[in-house]
Amino acid sequence: ATRSAKHDLVVIGAGPAGYVAAIKAAQLGYNTACIDKRGPAGGTCLNVGCIPSKSLLNNSQLYHQMVGGDAATRGIVVTKGAVKLDFGKFMAAKEKVVKQLTGGVEMLFKKNGVTYYKGEGSFESPTQIRVKPVEGVKGAVEEELLLDTEKVLIATGSEVTPFPGITIDEQRIVSSTGVLSLQEVPKRLTIIGAGIIGLEMGSVYNRLGSEVTVLEYQPSIGASMDDEVASTTQKLLKKQGIKFKLATKVLSAARDGEVVNIEVEDTASGKKESLQADVLLVAVGRRPYVQGLNAEKIGLEVDTKGRLVIDDQFNTKHENVKVVGDVTFGPMLAHKAEEEGIAAVELFKTGQGHVNYNNIPSVMYSHPEVAWVGKTEKQLKEDGISYKVGKFPFVANSRAKCNQDTEGFVKILIDADTERILGAHIIGPNAGEMIAEAGLALEYGASAEDVSRVCHAHPTLSEAFKEANMAAYSKPINF
Numbered sequence: 001a002t003r004s005a006k007h008d009l010v011v012i013g014a015g016p017a018g019y020v021a022a023i024k025a026a027q028l029g030y031n032t033a034c035i036d037k038r039g040p041a042g043g044t045c046l047n048v049g050c051i052p053s054k055s056l057l058n059n060s061q062l063y064h065q066m067v068g069g070d071a072a073t074r075g076i077v078v079t080k081g082a083v084k085l086d087f088g089k090f091m092a093a094k095e096k097v098v099k100q101l102t103g104g105v106e107m108l109f110k111k112n113g114v115t116y117y118k119g120e121g122s123f124e125s126p127t128q129i130r131v132k133p134v135e136g137v138k139g140a141v142e143e144e145l146l147l148d149t150e151k152v153l154i155a156t157g158s159e160v161t162p163f164p165g166i167t168i169d170e171q172r173i174v175s176s177t178g179v180l181s182l183q184e185v186p187k188r189l190t191i192i193g194a195g196i197i198g199l200e201m202g203s204v205y206n207r208l209g210s211e212v213t214v215l216e217y218q219p220s221i222g223a224s225m226d227d228e229v230a231s232t233t234q235k236l237l238k239k240q241g242i243k244f245k246l247a248t249k250v251l252s253a254a255r256d257g258e259v260v261n262i263e264v265e266d267t268a269s270g271k272k273e274s275l276q277a278d279v280l281l282v283a284v285g286r287r288p289y290v291q292g293l294n295a296e297k298i299g300l301e302v303d304t305k306g307r308l309v310i311d312d313q314f315n316t317k318h319e320n321v322k323v324v325g326d327v328t329f330g331p332m333l334a335h336k337a338e339e340e341g342i343a344a345v346e347l348f349k350t351g352q353g354h355v356n357y358n359n360i361p362s363v364m365y366s367h368p369e370v371a372w373v374g375k376t377e378k379q380l381k382e383d384g385i386s387y388k389v390g391k392f393p394f395v396a397n398s399r400a401k402c403n404q405d406t407e408g409f410v411k412i413l414i415d416a417d418t419e420r421i422l423g424a425h426i427i428g429p430n431a432g433e434m435i436a437e438a439g440l441a442l443e444y445g446a447s448a449e450d451v452s453r454v455c456h457a458h459p460t461l462s463e464a465f466k467e468a469n470m471a472a473y474s475k476p477i478n479f
């Protein structure tokens with residue numbers, strides 16, 4: 001027998017896009033259900049993405065400061081051999097935060113009156129969703145359910161893009177999921193892809209003592225970073241011990257017992273080389289995920305990259321079905337997914353809702369952090385916009401000096417005529433927090449002078465942001 005239920009809105013996927021949308025919808029008065037086949041709520045981000053990776057990044061940095069000689073430069077004497085890594089506990093700390101946060105989402109569902117179904121959601125019709133039990137998922141629905149609903153929000157997210165010809169076993173050849181749960185620190189970790197995920201995980205294991213080699217097809221790292229920031233980032237990561245092989249094509253990789261053999265080719269010279277690693281991380285990107293959704297049954301359009309096609313108000317061809325997050329256009333980022341979730345629900349409810357795609361920050365949580373928002377120099381040149389640059393190095397910032405953490409700079413790009421801020425690019429300590437100020441400035445159309453005339457607390461790293469703005473339209477004081 002199939003049970004049935006009725007809702008105003010059914011959200012498929014409980015990742016950052018889906019769970020945030022479901023809570024907002026319930027707050028706006030919709031009888032809301034959210035479906036996820038993973039079990040624990042929170043999607044990729046909370047389970048196998050942003051959250052576990054940031055736990056490993058934070059704790060590996062602490063460890064590295066102790067054993068890498070940094071503590072000693074601060075007058076903190078660490079006796080050789082006294083600091084040890086308990087890798088089991090290190091991983092357990094990560095699992096704890098994942099559990100707390102995914103559990104927290106389920107509590108928020110309860111608090112807001114969202115019905116959470118653990119199961120696979122698929123379309124029967126634009127107004128009917130089937131929920132199927134999923135084997136091995138704790139708390140999953142025991143029998144199939146049919147949900148009648150007025151509205152549907154698809155937020156099924158993304159999955160790891162496979163590398164043609166390379167088989168992921170999540171032991172020796174791993175994806176971003178496997179690398180978050182290794183059993184031991186590999187002696188040699190090789191990474192295919194110098195994007196954010198590859199470089200973050202490379203940073204983690206480099207700090208824990210692995211020999212890390214990053215292979216990248218492009219001649220530069222960091223995907224959409226500003227060119228100057230990307231080359232500085234590479235220089236600093238190299239100084240930390242990460243090896244880079246850029247403009248390098250991976251031809252094949254296969255496991256042979258406990259090692260992985262990798263064949264690469266230099267894209268310029270065509271010279272081939274054989275490499276060996278104990279663990280190979282394949283981090284060449286993510287792709288939209290629609291498996292099991294039965295989207296074809298209601299005729300939803302998918303583009304050549306596998307993304308569900310929508311208009312600028314998240315609409316599909318069915319006026320009651322919208323799509324948000326990684327499964328559709330735009331950068332695959334948790335905060336972008338959340339903004340879309342809220343906007344889509346508001347559009348359902350009131351006809352008004354908006355995401356400013358010119359103001360979505362990106363952060364790489366390496367050390368130092370790299371963060372940017374708005375236009376890069378390259379984009380401004382392409383768009384034919386004349387601009388001015390203001391830069392301020394952290395070595396001239398008093399707080400960074402106190403913290404003995406002075407690598408990097410703030411770079412502000414402003415319109416040459418109006419002096420309005422067009423982009424901010426930061427490499428340095430706490431860049432990921434500092435970029436929020438740039439976002440606020442951008443959103444309110446601030447000029448560099450507007451920011452410069454805001455009183456910033458002393459001594460703080462954010463004074464570097466203020467001074468970079470001063471440098472953009474006039475001159476900085478401390479450099």
Ligand code: FAD
Binds near residue numbers: 015035048158
């Ligand atoms: P997802 O989080 O992928 O959630 C989709 C959910 O839908 C999944 O739980 C899935 O089980 C469920 N689902 C799919 N199909 C069905 C179905 N038919 N029925 C039921 N359920 C279904 N982003 C950042 O902004 N900052 C970071 O620091 C960051 N770090 C990352 C680190 C790693 C290692 C990875 C892999 C990603 C990281 N990301 C980061 C990206 C971020 O995780 C994604 O952008 C974000 O999770 C997208 O949210 P979403 O809700 O669209 O999709």
